Amino acid sequence: QSALTQPPSASGSPGQSVTISCTGTSSDVGQYNFVSWYQQHPGKAPKLIISEVNKRPSGVPDRFSGSKSGNTASLTVSGLQAEDEAEYFCVSSTGSNRRPFVFGSGTNVTVL
Amino acid sequence: QVTLRESGPALVKPTQTLTLTCTFSGFSLTSAGMCVTWIRQPPGKALEWLGYIDWDDAKHYTPSLKTRLSISKGSSENQVVLTMTNMDHVDTATYYCARFDYSDYVIDQWGQGTLVTVSS
Numbered sequence: 083q084s085a086l087t088q089p090p091s092a093s094g095s096p097g098q099s100v101t102i103s104c105t106g107t108s109s110d111v112g113q114y115n116f117v118s119w120y121q122q123h124p125g126k127a128p129k130l131i132i133s134e135v136n137k138r139p140s141g142v143p144d145r146f147s148g149s150k151s152g153n154t155a156s157l158t159v160s161g162l163q164a165e166d167e168a169e170y171f172c173v174s175s176t177g178s179n180r181r182p183f184v185f186g187s188g189t190n191v192t193v194l
Numbered sequence: 195q196v197t198l199r200e201s202g203p204a205l206v207k208p209t210q211t212l213t214l215t216c217t218f219s220g221f222s223l224t225s226a227g228m229c230v231t232w233i234r235q236p237p238g239k240a241l242e243w244l245g246y247i248d249w250d251d252a253k254h255y256t257p258s259l260k261t262r263l264s265i266s267k268g269s270s271e272n273q274v275v276l277t278m279t280n281m282d283h284v285d286t287a288t289y290y291c292a293r294f295d296y297s298d299y300v301i302d303q304w305g306q307g308t309l310v311t312v313s314s
Contacts, residue, residue, distance in 0.1 A: 118301065127307070128290075134300065139302070181256060
């Protein structure tokens with residue numbers, strides 16, 4: 083089962099920005115605006131930070147933003163803070179009940 | 195506040211059947227559009243969708259595991275049960291339950307996950 087491709091790691095100093103890509107295909111990321119991003123700290127449940135490409139749920143800081151171009155979605159974390167150090171992964175809907183979700187491989191973000 | 199929590203054995207032997215329970219609160223699985231899904235992540239690998247049950251009790255499974263997998267409502271109205279037969283070493287993974295709404299396919303809440311190791 084192929085996953086959405088993400089860089090394995092990314093890093094930045096406090097206050098800087100980091101952008102994570104999520105590359106899929108024309109059958110998932112490219113076809114639907116149902117791309118979500120999640121933050122996961124070790125041992126914790128994943129937390130939804132972006133839905134439908136660029137919507138922030140209530141309570142998520144506006145330092146987190148999402149976008150999409152073609153088959154690639156992106157998450158940008160601006161003004162990096164120590165607590166942003168975590169694993170981030172993307173999820174795309176496929177519109178199919180046989181496999182409604184396809185997942186990113188995950189990116190470990192380090193705050194230097 | 196919506197929460198989900200997985201429970202079940204941490205260790206199962208090859209060929210045994212795995213039973214995991216997802217206990218949730220803050221929503222009703224009978225509300226139109228509500229779905230509970232199971233997802234797993236083998237160590238060092240990507241997440242894999244396993245299946246889901248919806249508000250109308252319909253079930254959908256990933257084709258590769260369809261013959262081994264069953265998802266059902268539990269004995270309590272706030273529980274969903276995953277059953278996987280004939281467990282193998284490759285099924286070692288962290289298993290998550292999560293909630294999504296059929297109208298937007300956004301998984302908005304996840305459980306913390308439970309690590310299941312298959313070993314003799």
